[in-house]
Amino acid sequence: MSELFTEILVDPESHAKLTRASDAQLDALRAALTDGGARRRDVGELPASVEGAWLTPDGKHAFVDVDGFPSLLAEERIELDPPID
DSSP: OOHHHHHTOBOTTTOOBOEEOOHHHHHHHHHHHHHTOEEETTOOOOOSOOSOEEEOTTSSEEEEEETTEEOOOGGGOEEESSOOO
């Protein structure tokens, strides 16, 4: 993915800059998805697997990659409790 593209990724509501999740953060996200520490804002179905994700600076929200690109729909944002460091 282009560096320019990744520099402009922001949360569609807060406009906070998003950063690509590290391997450790992806592991924490996967654990949250299976342990009940994550939910979709629209209460829709959570992804069965996650290959990549983008996090808000506070670690409270994640946007997962779909077919190699981040899904930046506010309704599909994953809310995390507790946040991911």
